[in-house]
Amino acid sequence: MFNKILIANRGEIACRIIKTARKLGVLTVAVYSDADANALHVTMADEAVHIGGSASRDSYLLSERVIEAARRTGAQAIHPGYGFLSENAEFCRLCEQNNIVFIGPPVGAIEAMGSKSAAKNIMERAQVPLVPGYHGEDQSEAVLKKAADDMGYPVLLKATAGGGGKGMRQVWSENEFSDGLAAAKREALNGFGDDTMLVEKYLTQPRHVEIQVFCDNHDNAVYLFERDCSVQRRHQKVIEEAPAPGMSEALRKEMGEAAIKSAKAIGYEGAGTVEFLLDVDGSFYFMEMNTRLQVEHPVTEMISGQDLVEWQLRVASGETLPKSQDQLTIKGHAFEARIYAEDADNDFLPATGFLAYLSTPLESDNVRVDTGVRQGDEVSVYYDPMIAKLIVWDENRDKALQRLAKALSEYRISGVTTNIDFLYNLATCQPFVDEDLDTGFIEKHEDKIFHKDEQSLTEELPMAALYLVLANEQKAKQKAQSSNDPFSPWNQTNAWRLNEAHVHHVGLRHNDSVYDIVVEQKRHGFMITVDSKSYDCQGHIENDVLTTNINGYRSAATIAQNGDQISLYRQNGAFNFVQILPDLGCDDDTADAGGLIAPMNGTMVSVLVSAGDVVTADQPLMIMEAMKMEHTIKAPAAGKVTELFFAAGDMVDGGAQLVGFAAEEDK
Template identity: 45%
Template sequence: MFERVLIANRGEIACRVIRTCRRLGIHTIAVYSGADANAQHVRLADEAWPIGGPRPTESYLRGDVILEVARKSGAQAIHPGYGFLSENTAFARACTDAGIAFIGPRPASIDAMGSKAAAKALMEKHSVPLVPGYHGDDQSDDVLREQARRTGFPLMIKAAAGGGGKGMRIVRNENEFADALASAQREAASAFGDTRVILERYVEHPRHIEFQVFGDTHGNVIHLNERECSAQRRYQKVLEETPSPFLDDARRAAMGAAAVAAAKAVDYVGAGTVEFIVAQDGEFFFMEMNTRLQVEHPVTEETLGLDLVEWQLRIAFGEPLPLAQDAVHARGHAIEVRLYSEDPEQNFLPGSGKLLKLRLPAPSRHVRIDGGVIEGDTVTIFYDPMIAKLIVWDVDRPQALQRLRDALMACEIVGPKSNIAFLERLARHPVVVEGRIDTGYLDRHLDEFLAGQATPADRVLFAATVAALLHEERAVVAGAQDRADPHSPWSRADAWRVGHAGKRIVALSLHGQRFEVEAHGHDGDYHLHHGEATTEVRGARHDGASLSARFDGESQRLPLTADAARVTVHDALGHRHAFERAAAFAWAAKEGAGGNQIVAPMPGRIVLVKAKPGDTVQEGQELLVMEAMKMELALKAPRAGAIESVSAAQGEFVEADAILVRFVP
């Protein structure tokens, strides 16, 4: 086995590879950018080397610099993780030429599958079923438009060199084609440096099911069952699971055989994923092959009891596959979701900032956390905003879903916004629970998964108030221990006053809305009043994870966490309500900019400017396109009116909150 391995990646996957290497006694070498000097993968590795500036093009995409580090550090092999250089043929070939093992497929296999168009042509020769469409070399606008007509609408435009949803557009009629093509090509150029696209008939309400394949240098290829990835938003996977609730044994066998045939067609070595689009009637079509380890590989590991990174290392070292196909036996059901720094209520706008609090469930046989950050770390603007992957396992799907709900309930992120509440709603939604979701469902029905600005129920507000009161009282009692007379009435936290009963005001904020609750009482017994609603609370106790109390005589337990700054309550339906503590008697409304300007929602690069001073625009009209954290953001007019000035130019990098467009008042 290798003695020294360099991991040419960062974050969660770098930490994941390091853990397996450490278990196998392999010395690990990390590389890091200017933004990652204090990152967890740097701290976990046995040694770490700087490779450049914070942007990927200045560091993690610099294959020559990484190879030089490999030479200097004595690395025998390089594990590329996923993303960055993991599917870069030139880098794989350069590793081989330098006498350093590339822990991945041969360069020729990456080449064959790296272009969606070439891969489809190859699959066609090996009788792997394909969606009708065009994957030719002629990429002129006229040819693409004519091929779109022949393919028929609706159709999908895909970046030929792409993946991860980049450069993909659905076109429902010919009038939309030109704009969609330009947008897909622009995004493909930015993400992959390649504007070539393919066209495919769009399968309505499809499922996305992929098969994990492995090949070795001895000519063996097997599959390790499927992963269902149909829960997607804008082509980005949101929830992955195995086994698929849609497949029966016969269809699973047919798809597995097609996946192995696809891998054998390119003489595949190492870990790969063959992805299929599956129609509602069960007909399946080859979509693409990812020539690397996938983000969602842990669900396969949890059901099979395997370590796929260890398999990668052993196969790259020249060992044969550890198992034959008939020895692959799955047990139970596993589900993965990804915790992101993003704001679902603002069109999933990626976030950045310091993780002031990061509370995740304790790992167990049923819960696994694959993360790349800890509390106090910073989510930067330069990379994907994933905080951690949450993976659960149980003996069947219903129990695995309940494990997922419980694990999500135990998560709390303070600092940048997160998608935890969105994932909680997803895990309880009927289309997920019943296994009926298709790849477009989330985009069609997104409002069903968002909390919105709904006013919380009185019981939820009163529970949060009680938790805030108990927290205050404990803090005062703890502080009183240091006073000369801890039994003095002035050391009590019940607003005691000479001559009348004490009254306290508890102020909480949710989605920018302020709630003031009047409270009398102490030590778990309170009379609460808000607007027209009142309640008597008796016997309230908070154990750190839940609040139990009698509300107007009705005993109830609610999952709840509280500190001096916030209270998070889960209601009876499992929905999360994250209240911020506010000053009891101070409230200043934040003066907004009205509708007179557009500001950058986060740092990023302007890729398109579609307006100029003097233009008259309509509300919602797209004025600029910005690229930030690996995605394009359309910035639209907040109202109808005339543009006074445009302060951004195409290609310019702008900071968060920079004013980009001003309207005539």
């Protein structure tokens, strides 16, 4: 076993590797950028080396600096984590040249799987089932389009050097092909420096099922069962689970053996993941092989009882696999939910900001939180916006799903927009509970997940209004106890009026609807009126749980409040309200911006129009790249571009005006 390893990564995966290394008595070296000088992984490691500027291209992607840090500290091996240099064959080769062990597969395996098209050819020769498609060398648009036309739409365009959903586009008709190809190539070139594409037949109801494989350098190989990663947005996974629902032992064995066949075809060593598309008829097709540890590896650890990072270290140091195939068993069920700083209601736009408040669910044998941040840390524009991974386990899927919902309702973050409410709604919606899974799950069940369908809110509106009144009472009592005159009328919140009812007026917005709610204080409780309907209510708050009795029906909800945002977590989903505060006469000048304001810090990738151009509504004007994803800025209405404030390659601050625009009616 190694004495000291360097971790060529950051965030939660670096912290997770450090934990296992510490358990094994292995010293760790962290590397960090300017932005990560005070990051959690830096403080957890035994040593840390600064390697450059905040942008990953100026630090974490600089192979020579990482190697120099390893040599300087005497690290015997480098663990690349995932992302960054983890699947970079040249970096692996550089490690070999410097007599540093790369904790991962050999150079040849990385090169073989580094190109999706080359991987398809290898798998075809190994007789692993493939999705129909084109993965040839001729990259002319005419050839690619002919392949798409011949196999029939829809098709999926994929960057051969891609990953993480970048450089991918679904094309649903012949008319969309040129635009889709241009966008996919542009994103691939920007993300990987390579815009080579392949075209695959797009299966309309597939599941994304992947097999965890492990190989040592003694010709041993096993598969540690499967993970279902079907629930995705922007081709990136959102919630993963293991084992895959409805998987028969026969199909599991068939897919597992196909995965091992894939690994052996390229002389694999270490941890790898073979990804398959599983069709509704039970047929499956090789998609790609990730030559690294996957983000979702914890669900495999939870059901198998194995530490995969420990396996990696042992195999890389020359040991045999800790267990054989017949010694591996599945126990229980696990879920992983990825907590992101992003606005799920705004096309999952990444968010930045400071984690002003951060409270995670209590960890136990059933609940695990893998994170690389602490309260007060910044979610910056430089890196992926994932805050943490929430992993839960129980003896079966139903119980594990209940644990996931509960843990999500207990996750508290303020200061930055997150996807926690979205995840809660997804995990509790009936189709997910019923295992109705495929890669189009979110789009198919959008109304249920985002609660865009009309909800009666019969209980939720009175609960939200009652919460605000009770929370205000609690604050007033705390203030009164610390004041010189706790009985002063100025410390009361009972809405007292001379010769009038004691009434509070509460304004709430839910989706696009606004509600004016009247809360009248009675001798015992409250009478709450919403849209001429009255509710007799009592309630109390204890440890963020609101317990209510509304018209004789007692229930409870977990409450999270961040400024004027209130979320109620109930069994049927998360209900989000915005408190409408009194208008103090402040104008919002951004309302007239017409959507031509930079949504966040980023880089201008392409400017598609010129000053003076007449454009139609929703016509793309500019393309920005932020936090590894492209965002298209579109015309809010028919009109004219009067001025351009940025050119391709420019850095853009969030909130900056991008385009001068005159709507048609304003000309």
